[in-house]
Amino acid sequence: MSTVYMAAGDIPTPHIEYGRLAPVLIVLGAACVGVLVEALAPRAQRYGLQVLVSVVGLVAAFAWTIALGIGDQPHHVAAMGAVGVDGPTLFIQGTILVLALMSMLLIAERTNGDSPFTAQASTVPGSPEERESLVAGLVQTEIYPLVLFAVGGMLIFPAANDLLTMFVALEVMSLPLYLLCGLARRRRLLSQEAAVKYFLLGAFSSAFFLYGTALLYGFAGSVRLSDIAAAISKQGGTEPLLLAGVALLSVGLLFKMGAAPFQAWKPDVYQGAPTALTALMASCTLVAAVGGVLRVFYVGLETLRWDWRPMMWAVAILTMLVGAIVAITQTDVKRMLAYSSIAHGGFLLTGVIATNKAGLSSTLFYLAAYGFTTVGAFAVITMVRDAGGEAGHLSRWAGLGKRQPLVAGTFAFFLLAFAGIPLTSGFTGKFAVFQAAMAGGAMPLVIVGVVSSAIAAFFYVRVIVLMFFSEPLADGPSVAFSPTTAAAVAVGAFVTLVLGVIPGPALHLAQSAANQLFVR
Amino acid sequence: MTGHYLVLSAILFTIGGIGVLIRRNAIVVFMCVELMLNATNLAFVSFARMHGSLDGQIIAFFVMVVAAAEVVVGLAIIMTIFRSRKSSSVDDANLLKY
Numbered sequence: 057m058s059t060v061y062m063a064a065g066d067i068p069t070p071h072i073e074y075g076r077l078a079p080v081l082i083v084l085g086a087a088c089v090g091v092l093v094e095a096l097a098p099r100a101q102r103y104g105l106q107v108l109v110s111v112v113g114l115v116a117a118f119a120w121t122i123a124l125g126i127g128d129q130p131h132h133v134a135a136m137g138a139v140g141v142d143g144p145t146l147f148i149q150g151t152i153l154v155l156a157l158m159s160m161l162l163i164a165e166r167t168n169g170d171s172p173f174t175a176q177a178s179t180v181p182g183s184p185e186e187r188e189s190l191v192a193g194l195v196q197t198e199i200y201p202l203v204l205f206a207v208g209g210m211l212i213f214p215a216a217n218d219l220l221t222m223f224v225a226l227e228v229m230s231l232p233l234y235l236l237c238g239l240a241r242r243r244r245l246l247s248q249e250a251a252v253k254y255f256l257l258g259a260f261s262s263a264f265f266l267y268g269t270a271l272l273y274g275f276a277g278s279v280r281l282s283d284i285a286a287a288i289s290k291q292g293g294t295e296p297l298l299l300a301g302v303a304l305l306s307v308g309l310l311f312k313m314g315a316a317p318f319q320a321w322k323p324d325v326y327q328g329a330p331t332a333l334t335a336l337m338a339s340c341t342l343v344a345a346v347g348g349v350l351r352v353f354y355v356g357l358e359t360l361r362w363d364w365r366p367m368m369w370a371v372a373i374l375t376m377l378v379g380a381i382v383a384i385t386q387t388d389v390k391r392m393l394a395y396s397s398i399a400h401g402g403f404l405l406t407g408v409i410a411t412n413k414a415g416l417s418s419t420l421f422y423l424a425a426y427g428f429t430t431v432g433a434f435a436v437i438t439m440v441r442d443a444g445g446e447a448g449h450l451s452r453w454a455g456l457g458k459r460q461p462l463v464a465g466t467f468a469f470f471l472l473a474f475a476g477i478p479l480t481s482g483f484t485g486k487f488a489v490f491q492a493a494m495a496g497g498a499m500p501l502v503i504v505g506v507v508s509s510a511i512a513a514f515f516y517v518r519v520i521v522l523m524f525f526s527e528p529l530a531d532g533p534s535v536a537f538s539p540t541t542a543a544a545v546a547v548g549a550f551v552t553l554v555l556g557v558i559p560g561p562a563l564h565l566a567q568s569a570a571n572q573l574f575v576r
Numbered sequence: 577m578t579g580h581y582l583v584l585s586a587i588l589f590t591i592g593g594i595g596v597l598i599r600r601n602a603i604v605v606f607m608c609v610e611l612m613l614n615a616t617n618l619a620f621v622s623f624a625r626m627h628g629s630l631d632g633q634i635i636a637f638f639v640m641v642v643a644a645a646e647v648v649v650g651l652a653i654i655m656t657i658f659r660s661r662k663s664s665s666v667d668d669a670n671l672l673k674y
Binding site for chain 1: 582585589592593596602605606609612613615616619620622623626627629631632635638639642645646649650652653654656657659660661666669670671672673
C-alpha cells in the first residue's frame with residue numbers, strides 16, 4: 057500500500073498571472089464591491105451605485121479582454137495551467153461580456169419605477185407583506201452582484217483548463233442563476249417553480265459532471281485536460297473507466313447547454329424566469345456552456361474523437377429535431393423561443409463535432425450571432441405588456457403589426473434571423489456551421505440540420521403571420537417603451553443585420569481567434 | 577483494497593441518483609443529490625490513494641465547499657416555494673408544463 061508523505065516545504069507557491077486573468081478578476085471584484093454597496097450604502101442610493109458598479113466592471117473587463125486579444129498572440133496558460141488564455145477563449149469571453157452588458161440594459165430597466173424583479177423576495181406572493189413592499193417601492197438590488205458573480209463564472213467556464221476549475225466555474229455560474237430565476241416581479245409562483253426545477257435538475261447534472269471528473273481522474277491520475285489527452289493516447293481509449301467518465305462528464309456539459317435528452321429544464325426555466333434574466337441565460341449561459349463543451353472535446357478528448365463522435369451525432373440530431381418539432385405546439389412566446397434555443401444548441405453541436413479549425417471558428421461566429429439576436433428578441437418580449445405584465449400567450453400578439461408596426465417588425469426580423477433567412481446573421485452562422493460539418497464528413501447531420509431549419513421556419517413564420525395578418529384584439533397588449541430596452545433591441549437588430557449583410561470582418565475575427573485552436 | 581471503496585462509491589452514487597428520480601419531497605431529492613456528491617468525494621479519495629497523489633484529496637475539499645454553497649442556495653429556494661405553496665412536493669409544482 058502506497059502512503060503519501062509530503063512536507064510543508066514541498067508545496068511551491070503558485071504563480072498567478074494577474075494580468076492575463078484580469079477580465080475575470082475585474083468582474084468578480086465588481087461583484088464583491090456590489091456586496092459591499094449592499095451592506096454600506098443607504099437604501100436610496102443603492103440602485104444607482106449598483107448599476108454603475110456593474111456597468112463599469114463589465115466595460116473594464118471587456119476593454120482588458122480586447123487588450124489581451126490584440127497584444128502578443130494570445131496562447132498562454134495562467135494560474136499554474138489551470139486557466140487557458142487563448143484566441144477562442146478570449147473571443148468567447150468578449151462575446152459573453154458584451155451580451156451581459158446588453159442584458160444588463162434589460163435587468164436595470166425601470167419603467168415608472170418598476171423593476172422586472174420582485175420588490176422583496178422573502179414575501180409570500182399575494183400576501184399583505186408583498187403589497188406593502190410594493191407600495192413602499194422597495195427594490196431587491198442584490199440582483200446586480202448576483203448577475204456579476206454569474207458572469208464571472210461564465211468567463212472562467214470556457215477558459216478552465218482542468219476539470220476541477222471547470223466544476224467550480226460551473227457552480228459559480230449556476231448558483232446565482234438558480235436564485236435569480238425565482239425573483240420575478242409578476243407571476244411569482246411560476247418564477248419560484250422555475251427556480252426549484254432549475255436548481256434540482258442543475259444540481260443533479262453537476263453531480264454527474266463531478267462523478268465523470270472522478271472517473272477521469274482515476275483513469276489519468278490528473279484532472280488537467282492535457283494530461284487526460286496524453287493518457288488517452290498512451291493507454292488507448294478502450295478503458296471502461298475512461299468511457300464511463302466521458303459519458304458522465306458529457307451529461308453534465310450537455311445539460312448546461314440544454315441538448316436533448318437533457319433539455320427538459322430549458323422551456324420551464326425560460327418561461328418562468330424574469331424575461332430580462334431569460335435574455336442573460338439564453339445568450340451568455342449558452343455561449344459559456346458551448347465554450348466549455350468546445351474546450352473539453354477539442355483539448356481533453358480530442359484523441360478519443362472516434363469514440364465520442366457517434367454519441368454526439370445522436371445528441372445533435374435529437375436536439376435539432378426535438379427543438380424544432382416541439383416548438384410547433386407551443387402557445388407561449390418565451391417557451392417557443394426556449395425550444396428554438398434548444399434547436400440552435402443542436403446546430404452548434406454540428407460545428408463542435410467537426411473538430412477542425414473551421415468547426416471551431418464557425419461555432420464561435422454562430423455563438424456571437426445567435427447571442428445578439430436572442431437578447432434582442434427577449435428585449436422585445438419585455439416591451440409587449442398586458443395589464444398583468446408581459447403578454448406571454450401567443451394569441452395576445454395577434455395583430456400587433458397593425459398597431460405597433462415598428463416593434464412587431466423588429467420582432468419579425470429577429471424571428472427570420474432565428475430561421476436563418478439570408479441577409480440576417482442567422483443565415484451566415486448556419487451556413488458556416490454546416491459548411492464546417494460537411495468538410496468534417498458529417499453530411500447526414502447537415503441534412504437533418506437543414507430539414508429541422510425548415511420545420512422551425514414554419515413556427516417562426518406562423519408568429520409573423522399572426523402579428524401582421526390577423527385583426528388586432530380590442531383589449532390587445534400595449535408597448536411599454538423604455539430607453540434602455542429600446543437600446544438593447546436596437547443593438548440586437550443592428551448586429552443581426554450587419555453580421556448578415558457584411559459578415560466578413562466578424563468571420564475573419566472568429567477565424568483568427570480559432571487559428572491556433574485551444575492552448576493545452 | 578481501494579477497489580472496494582470505488583464499488584461502494586458507485587453504489588452510493590446510484591442510490592442517490594435513483595432517489596432523485598423517485599422521491600417527491602424537494603428536501604429529500606436534494607439530500608439525494610448531496611449523497612451523490614459525497615459518493616464522488618469517496619471516489620476521489622480512493623483514486624488519490626491508488627495513484628499515490630494528493631490531488632484527489634484536495635479536490636474532495638473543493639467539492640465539500642461547493643456542496644455547502646449549494647445547500648445555502650438550495651434550501652433558500654425550497655423555503656421560498658414552501659412558504660408560498662405550503663408544500664415542498666415536487667409533484668405539486670406543476671404550473672409550467674409541455
